[in-house]
Amino acid sequence: MAVLNSLLDTSSETYISNRKNQLEVVAALDEQLDLVVAGGGERYMQRHRDRGKLPVRERLALLLDPDSPFLELSPLAAWGTDFTVGASILTGIGVVSGVECVVIGHDPTVRGGAMNPYSLRKTLRALEIARLNRLPVINLVESGGADLPTQVDLFVPAGRIFHELTELSSMAIPTVALVFGNSTAGGAYVPGMCDYAVLVDRGAKVFLGGPPLVKMATGETADDESLGGAEMHSRVSGLSDYFATDERDAIRLGREIVSRFHWRKLGPPPSAHAPEPLYDPEEILGIVPPDTKVPFDPREVLARTVDGSEFDEYKPLYGTSLVTGWASIHGYPVGVLANHRGVLFSEEAKKATEFILLANQTDTPLIFLQNTTGYMVGTDYEQGGIIKDGAKMINAVTNSAVPHLTVNMASSFGAGNYGMSGRAYDPRLMFAWPGAKLAVMGAAQLAGVMSIVGRASAESQGKPFDDEADAARTRAIEAQIEAESHSFYISGKLYDDGIVDPRDTRTVLGMSLSAVHSNTVAGRRGFGVFRM
Structure with missing residues (x-):
């Protein structure tokens, strides 16, 4: 299997700035966890x-x-x-x-x-x-x-x-x-x-x-x-x-x-050979930007998460906004779907669908690493069949029978949350990083949509549009969505199973994989109707 080659420059200003920000959000998480322990x-x-x-x-x-x-x-x-x-x-x-x-x-x-x-x-x-x-x-x-x-x-x-x-x-x-x-x-x-x-x-x-x-x-x-x-x-x-x-x-x-239970796991045991990643998981903190709108390469995260940093990428030249491939974590074989540049186009949706089908054919658990703004919108994409292609992906996720484990690394917006096995799609376990966001869309986008709708409504009724009131309303909506999309707020409502330090991702996934293998690990051989 190919070994991932990290291009991360740990001496760069970007890395140092990212790491500083991530240490701050991890410290905020630790402060809350101390309150939990205090009872x-x-x-x-x-x-x-x-x-x-x-x-x-x-x-x-x-x-x-x-x-x-x-x-x-x-x-x-x-x-x-x-x-x-x-x-x-x-x-x-x-x-x-x-x-x-x-x-x-x-x-x-x-x-x-x-x-x-x-x-x-x-x-x-x-x-x-x-x-x-x-x-x-x-x-x-x-x-x-x-x-x-x-x-x-x-x-x-x-x-x-x-x-x-x-x-x-x-x-x-x-x-x-x-x-x-x-x-x-x-x-x-x-x-x-x-x-x-x-x-x-x-x-x-x-x-x-x-x-x-x-x-x-x-x-x-x-x-x-x-x-x-x-x-x-x-x-x-x-x-x-x-x-x-x-x-x-x-x-x-x-x-x-x-x-005295005489307990036996039903899933296959892990491989005895599970080498540590070639790169230090500590470096994950310098990979993730503080602004969720800034993309990062999930291969850098995988290089610090999967066994031996080995990753057999599937369709690397097609649908490049989604990284898919095969790896193992603590000796357990997995398929990985990881968002790269956020947006899911038709190519990414079809690529994901095929990959999920293959994982089910080989009884391989799936890891979803979320960082998505959702499926692409616009006239060309609607005419090109983005709804049908997104439906294929969601169909595959819904009917996939192998265990799913999901981690929201940075953002999980719109139907991209569904296609990347969000809470509504029954992942066996689901976690988030402390800087992650989750909402129907980003705060600025949502507030902007509300403003456009309000302006159109006023014009259709022949009423004057109050720009000052609209600006105040936009600020209030942005603040509300920012607060409601915060990882602590989302986890507080149990929309995930906990927030984890990014450096612990490999450990958390390994423990989760061990747990899901207590049950049978088997894929689905028949799926529903795919819209072609």
């Missing part, structure tokens, strides 16, 4: 410890295999809202007793671990990832239930959690609940619907209605232990499968349970 803050963290309890991230550290990686998902959920960033829950993919599992852990230092609309979305996405990729699920349970002021946005959709848990069980994908504290009302069904339930003595409280509700509903006076304690559920109700003496014992039992 409810020092006061509530200390109160939690004073009760003899471990913080959720310490529970996670004890659960995972020593020195094994953890791919955290949706860490910026609820960013930019009134809820704590991270949405009071920790989710991700980690290795437990040698088995890759999805872990879902409540953070009781944030409003008692209560579930708000964003923690619900985060939980459902984690369960979806488990189902699609055939990954066992471990719940670290300690939650006060629903955030009651937002119950109107929780009650109906939250039932999907129970649906997902029972569906996973029906698919022979194991589910485990380690209950450290409150698991009340609807939350009581989490250990009730998991395949295995471990309850901590004098810690777990699993009941549909706590003592106050029981008193109000029936007049009965009851205590936590008789209603839902670990010993009662272990000796009397039978809800508990394992009685843990303390939190560490519960985690030990959880690891033992997983070790």
Whole structure:
């Protein structure tokens, strides 16, 4: 396979300027991630410890295999809202007793671990990832239930959690609940619907209605232990499968349970030969311009991401605004589609379609590296069939059965987001770089379109056009779209699975590929009708 030859000049002013900007946006990301790790803050963290309890991230550290990686998902959920960033829950993919599992852990230092609309979305996405990729699920349970002021946005959709848990069980994908504290009302069904339930003595409280509700509903006076304690559920109700003496014992039992899954991946193993890239991933920071309108060559990114910097490019002289080709990442064969100069023309759409079909014929997962302004517009392109060609590409993406992994490197605008396997097209996992933008179009373009439409409307009605008001409106719209297309805002709404440092792209893709190979990796042999 051909080896990529980097032309990057690390001493140039452009490289130094790009790197400086990227270090700033990475620092801003790290600042937000520090807030996520802090949970409810020092006061509530200390109160939690004073009760003899471990913080959720310490529970996670004890659960995972020593020195094994953890791919955290949706860490910026609820960013930019009134809820704590991270949405009071920790989710991700980690290795437990040698088995890759999805872990879902409540953070009781944030409003008692209560579930708000964003923690619900985060939980459902984690369960979806488990189902699609055939990954066992471990719940670290300690939650006060629903955030009651937002119950109107929780009650109906939250039932999907129970649906997902029972569906996973029906698919022979194991589910485990380690209950450290409150698991009340609807939350009581989490250990009730998991395949295995471990309850901590004098810690777990699993009941549909706590003592106050029981008193109000029936007049009965009851205590936590008789209603839902670990010993009662272990000796009397039978809800508990394992009685843990303390939190560490519960985690030990959880690891033992997983070790008895006798888990086997269905996808092919990676190659034993997975050489590091020839070029330093650190240099990726100097490749990406701060202005998303300025293109960059994705081959420079691939040279610092794929095994041995080896890349077998497909149709290199045709449809050159899209780079396609074959490579491997951490020993896993992949096909890559990476935007070069942003715009997708008919040639790029047809090239992508053919490439996706080939990947499905050879059961090869696809990596989409987004940096696109969308499909080309204009009279010549419309007459040339850009709609039909774009439809071919989107058809191929939609019906492709091999795993898709997507990274928004810089911009993802318009239908280009769809054609490059955006969130609506079910990539197994999707990430973004911290400087990336996502919207129907760029802020200036959108504001300009609104201005043109407003001027045309005024002319058609014979009304004078207020240029001063239009300029103010244009500035306001640009500011709004800039804010709403920011990577933190997008990730906060869970339109991706997390923002990653560009330097970690190879590692994140490698962990993701390992996870998706827990399930069968097979392409589609028959597609729908392609518009010719």
